[in-house]
Amino acid sequence: MAFSRVLVTGGAGTIGSAVVRRLLVDPRWQVRVSDHRPAPAWMREAAEIHTADLRDPAHAEQAAGGCTHIIHLAAIVGGIANFHKLPHTLTEANNALTGAVVRAAIQRDVQRLVYVSSSMVFERATEFPTTEEHVLHCPAPRSAYGFSKLSGEVYARAAHDEHGLRYTICRPFNAYGPGELPEPDEPGIAHAVPDLIAKALARQHPLQIFGSGAQTRTLTHVEDIADGIVTAMASPGGENEDFNISASRELSVAELAELIWLACGNDPAQLELQRLPSFEVDVQRRWPSVEKARRVLGWEAKVGLEDGLAQTVEWLAERL
Numbered sequence: 423m424a425f426s427r428v429l430v431t432g433g434a435g436t437i438g439s440a441v442v443r444r445l446l447v448d449p450r451w452q453v454r455v456s457d458h459r460p461a462p463a464w465m466r467e468a469a470e471i472h473t474a475d476l477r478d479p480a481h482a483e484q485a486a487g488g489c490t491h492i493i494h495l496a497a498i499v500g501g502i503a504n505f506h507k508l509p510h511t512l513t514e515a516n517n518a519l520t521g522a523v524v525r526a527a528i529q530r531d532v533q534r535l536v537y538v539s540s541s542m543v544f545e546r547a548t549e550f551p552t553t554e555e556h557v558l559h560c561p562a563p564r565s566a567y568g569f570s571k572l573s574g575e576v577y578a579r580a581a582h583d584e585h586g587l588r589y590t591i592c593r594p595f596n597a598y599g600p601g602e603l604p605e606p607d608e609p610g611i612a613h614a615v616p617d618l619i620a621k622a623l624a625r626q627h628p629l630q631i632f633g634s635g636a637q638t639r640t641l642t643h644v645e646d647i648a649d650g651i652v653t654a655m656a657s658p659g660g661e662n663e664d665f666n667i668s669a670s671r672e673l674s675v676a677e678l679a680e681l682i683w684l685a686c687g688n689d690p691a692q693l694e695l696q697r698l699p700s701f702e703v704d705v706q707r708r709w710p711s712v713e714k715a716r717r718v719l720g721w722e723a724k725v726g727l728e729d730g731l732a733q734t735v736e737w738l739a740e741r742l
Contacts, residue, residue, distance in 0.1 A: 425450065425451070425452045426450060426451055427451075427454060427491070428454070428490070428491045428493060428655075429455075429491070429492045430442055430454070430456070430493045431457070431494045431496035431519070431523055432456075432457055432496030432497060433457050433465070433495070434455065434457040434461050435457070435459075436597065436644060437594065437644055438457070440599070440601070440645055440648035441493055441651055441652065442455060442465055443648065444645070444648040444651075448652070450656075451652075452470075453468070454469065454470040454471075454489060455470070455471050456474060456485040456496070457473065458475050458476075461473075472484070472485045476496055477518040477519055479521075482523050482525065483525075483526040483530065486523075486526040486530040490532060491534050491535075492523065492536065493536045494519075494523045495538045497515070497516045497519060497520075498511060498512050498515050499567070506701050506702060506703070508566075512570055513569065516573075516574065517570055517573055517574075520574040521577060524577045524587070528581055528585045528587050532587075535578060535590075536589070536592060536651060537578040537589060537592070538594065539571045539572070539574060539575050539592065539664075540567070540593060541593055541595040541666075541668070541708055542563055542565060542567055542568035543557055543571055544556065544557070544710070545564065545565060545568040545703065545705050546563065547560050547707070547708075548561075551670075551712075552711060553710075553713075554664045554665065557664070563703075564702075564703050565703040568703075575591050589661075589662060590655060590662070591663070591665070592665055593665065594668065595640045595641075595666065595668035595708060596613075596614075597644050598641050598643065598730065598734060599644035599733070599737075600644070600734055601644060601737075602616045603738070603741065606620065614675065614678070615641065615678075618631070618678070619734065620742055622682050622683045622685075622688060623686050623735070628694040629693060630695075630698050631675055632697075632699075632701065632704065633699075633700035633704050634700075635676030636706075637675045637704060637705065637706050638674050638675075638706075638708055638709060639675065640668050640669055640670065640671060640673075641669060641678070641727055643723070643730040646667075646669065646724060650667035650715065650721050650723070653719050653721045654719055654721070657718070659718045659719060660718065660719060665715045666711060666715060667715065667721075668710045668712055669712075669725075670722075679693075681728065681731055682731060682735070685728070685731040685732050
């Protein structure tokens, strides 16, 4: 069997780790991980590890050497507070990372670059459920993070148009699952799910949420996201296309808080929400169309939200 070697940038992160696990169970793929963070022991045993700052074009080209495919996840991410705390850092680092990795993909003549974008490119969406085509009509993101992810999509398409680089763009929506710890002293720096789980496990009363609670999200388990990314990379139909990688169940932040409260074993009668002032950029509705991924890739999310939350609560409870 001919093997293909996949470079996973940012492979030590939450989604990156899930992608590496997904690749390792498929005998078609050999895996190289490049991250500036140390890789966990299981990853060092099963994959080739490259430790470097990929903003340096020489390091990026070295990381891509001998690889047929690249899944580019390396970026500064986080929750809503992070977008407001580090706007220049996000923009500078994410653009530098993508610029260097896309350049390396061109120089190393990889067969496919998978650029992992974000639902934040649809920060100001006006179409629901939001189709992939809406990116052409949607106003540009106000947040530095959303703009940095959208600019990465432009990098990938521009490299295709000028150099023939074959790409796939994947946009995960509201990733959650084992792997991300909350920031106890800075709510909003991590994503909403670990933030809320930590508060619910501590039986915070009233339970604090940002904004009215009417904002909606479409939570997608990291295992589903990883499977969607790898499926898109392997699919001939995924070449030079973009996909929403998401579950389809829209729910409000208040409903999410209630589900998490119950998943932590708390008395539903004890739940009371305290609505804190939100941030300047707090997306009011996030609900993607998942039809294109189903039609072109034959892919859809499988992990039910209640099951996924229970698994995530168990993982966090062991570590908090």
